[in-house]
Amino acid sequence: MNSMKNTIFLVFVLLVSLVSAQNKEIIFTVDNEPVYKDEFLRIYKKNIDLVKDESQKDIDEYLELYIDYKLKVLQSEELGLDEKNSFIKEFEGYKKQLAKNYLTDTKATDALLNEAYERYLKEVKAKHILVLANEAAKPSDTLEAFNKILELKEQVAKEGFENVMKKVHNGKTIFGEDLGYFSVFRMVYPFESAAYNTPVGTVSDPVRTKFGYHIIKVYDVRDNKGELEVAHIMVASKDSDTDDAKQHAKQKVFELYEELKKGGSFEDIAKTYSDDKASATAGGRLGKFAAGSLSSAAFEDAAFSLKKDGDVSEPIKSEFGWHIIKLIRKYPIGSYEDEKGDLEMKIKQDSRSQYITESFVNMLKKQYNFKENKEAYEYVTSVVADSIKTRKWTFDSENPNVEKILFTVNDEKKVFVKDFLQLLEMRQRRANVQNVDQFIKQNYELFIQQQILQYKEDRLAIENKEYANTLKEYRDGLLLFDLMQMKIWNKAKEDTLGLDMFYEKHKGEYMWKERTDAVIAVCTSKDAANQVQKLLKEGASLEDIKEKINTKDRINAVITSKTLEVGDDAIPSGYKLKEGVSDIYETRPGEFTIIVAGEIKKSEPKKLDEAKGKVISDYQQSLEAQWLNGLRKGHTIIVNKKVLKKVKKEVK
Incomplete structure (x- = not known):
């Protein structure tokens, strides 16, 4: 733990020395410890737009606040709050998290983002031949695999890719596969790069991945269709089924299709009849998918051919059986800015992240x-x-x-x-x-x-001014939170005797204005207001009034009860508190208000329980003011008037 504390102290010293070195103009000192002009100005400019109190935008006022801030930080250190295990743990955690933003090659990241988006716009159709040789293979086995893929590429040049692919595929050491269409992030990065960089109709050079060595033939490149969300009804039918079974499946799916055409519910039919039990319980809904991500090209082609949300396909045949497909929603590709966040997340999860790290480390090696x-x-x-x-x-x-x-x-x-x-x-x-x-x-x-x-x-x-400043602000803010909790917030809540004494001393500041317990009826028309007013004067109950005025389809009056004080926003213009049913007031176009006032109560002090939230808040402010006054008396504060004048000029 001592080493941890030393690390915290070292970081703080470095932060202070960094700030000190930037600008030697001192705006004020606390016990001869300098606070520099550039630090003060940076914090002032950073926070000024967040400050609603105009007085705090005044440089002199803000300077006093900043002196208080520095005194609080100083006392938190004097009390050893920066040595507490809870503080050290939280500060170290934040420091680690913050550092991640600075331990990356932003140029490499931006380049990969742009590359990923450009690839995302397209889909590549390809086949490949793979000679297995994983990353743990012996050097001799790796060399053998490399020589084999070179040999196969020579064969491809003579016999054609498909012929060689079918001939050498054994499903054990060599694989020949039709990959269909795919887009970015669907394949490992080296394979993806080779596929996107190989011209249509040609075969790539051997490419190494964690699986082994590949050669890739690219057959087509097309615009990416984006993603779809669909539902389907499936009637299973396999090639190995008897002719009768195949005919029965076809007949069944067309009968279901006729039911849909007559107005049957797609969701209900899917739940009852679909053989895809995984999706049937959800009304046939499948997860969002892109072209090339499913194992059936026939299904994808039919799904992507649907035009509008809600369109339903005719029955189509796939390797798994018959399907009726309903388009729920299309998700076209957005702009670079729209897709950037998703692409960044995928890059972090992809092997590309290692390329970014390697690029950054190589840069640091030189530096x-x-x-x-x-x-x-x-x-x-x-x-x-x-x-x-x-x-x-x-x-x-x-x-x-x-x-x-x-x-x-x-x-x-x-x-x-x-x-x-x-x-x-x-x-x-x-x-x-x-x-x-x-x-x-x-x-x-x-x-x-x-x-x-x-x-x-x-x-x-x-090395990094921005990081140092951010870290220092977080450190000081964390210390201030702990200090305020110890000195002010907890004390104000727990010191019941002090709170009572403060309330008794300032009771006159927590006053009820003239008030009454009232019923407020807000109506949507003058006719409704007239009816409500009449019923109120007759003494009808609020429930009876609501039942007579409102219907299932329309609310004509909203009636509530509350304590009304003079100046309450709910009081219509021109109305003065008076016991009984009021006139009708048009509070805004198409809105009419009636007030039923009870006994009018005179202005009087609120009880402590009635004003407790405000009393505690004011008591906290009082405690803080007394405490800060004591801090200022216990420390020597010297303001450099000449530098302060420069600051004011610069701000203007």
Whole structure:
């Protein structure tokens, strides 16, 4: 915990030093601790549009508020609130979350976003041949797979893609598949890129993915149709069924179609007769889908051919049987700005996110003069044994080689062999290691990324002014919340004796005005108002009046009861509180109001319970004013009038 506190303190020192270095003009000091002009101006300009009280927009008034703010932060530190575990935990959590926004390559992200949107506008129709070789394959197996795909590409040039695809597909080591139409994010990123970059009618160069090596033939590129939401009624029918069974299924689906044409409910028929039980309970509704995302091209073609919401297709045949499809809604592709948020989320979940991280880390390697010790890495590969496959490997921590530097960052951060070996020893417990060299390499690359990103994160407060300012504001705000809760809010709620004394002293400020318990009837026409007024004068009950005036189809009068005070917004213009049924007042065009006033009560102080919310609020303000007065007396505050004058001029 001490190290955590030291980290918090270090960050704070860095934040203060950063702000101090930016501009040496001091606007005021608290006990000789300076507050700089640029910090004051930045906070003033940032908050000015949020301030509703015009007096707080005045520089002199705002300066007093800012001095109070600084005094509160100072006292929270004097009370050790910044050392509380709850504060440290929340501040560290926010710092981590905030840092994520600065630990990314924004140019790479923007480029991937633009690329994804451009691809999203199109759909590619393709077939591929895959020679399996996963990421954990031995180097010899990987090379064999690569040579095989090169051989197959040569065959394709001579015999044609379809012929070779059918001939070599065995469903075990080599796959030949028709992928139909697909759009962005439907395939792994390297495959997607190869497909979108291959001209129609041609075959791609071999492309490596986590599955192995592919060659892709692109047959067509068309505009993306967007997404659909549909419902369907299905009558199952398989190719293996008897002719009688097939005929029966066809007859049944056309009978259901006739029922729909006669006005039958699509949802009810789907619930009763559809063989797709997963969707039948929801009236046949399927989830939203894009072209190429279903396993039936016939179904998709029929669904996308429907024009308007509510249109129903004739029965169509697919591999699964017969379908009647109802279009619920089309979701066309929006503009870049409309789609940007969704694309960003998908990029974060996609392998593209690793490309962004790699780009950012490569940039940091150059910035921070990253240096590797190849000899030290070779030592790592020499000591990691095959026992790591059974999760039983350990390393000799006494061997002097583990103290060698593995790499350095900025000639300042030194990472040792033992640091990486400890990581490997820990990760073997959850890993299924098949290729030891591959396991070491992958973890080494991730280890470098983590170390460089952590170094960047630790320096953010020094290198990035915006981050430093945001973090400092959050830190101070968090301390102020805890301080106000301790000194003011809790005290005002729990100090019942102090609250009673405050109320008795200021009772005259919590007054009821002249008032009455009243019934207010608001009518939608003059005729209705006349009827209501007559019934009120006759002494009819409110329930009887509502029953006579209002119908199932129309509300002609709304009648409520409330305490009315002089000046209440519900009082019509020209009306003065008077016991009994009032005249009819047109409060706005087409709205007529009648008031039935009870006994008129004179102005008198409210009881504490009746004004408690306002009394507590005022008591809190009183406590805060007294407390701040004491703080100001306990600290030396000096305002630099010359700098204050500059600030006023700059604001104007």
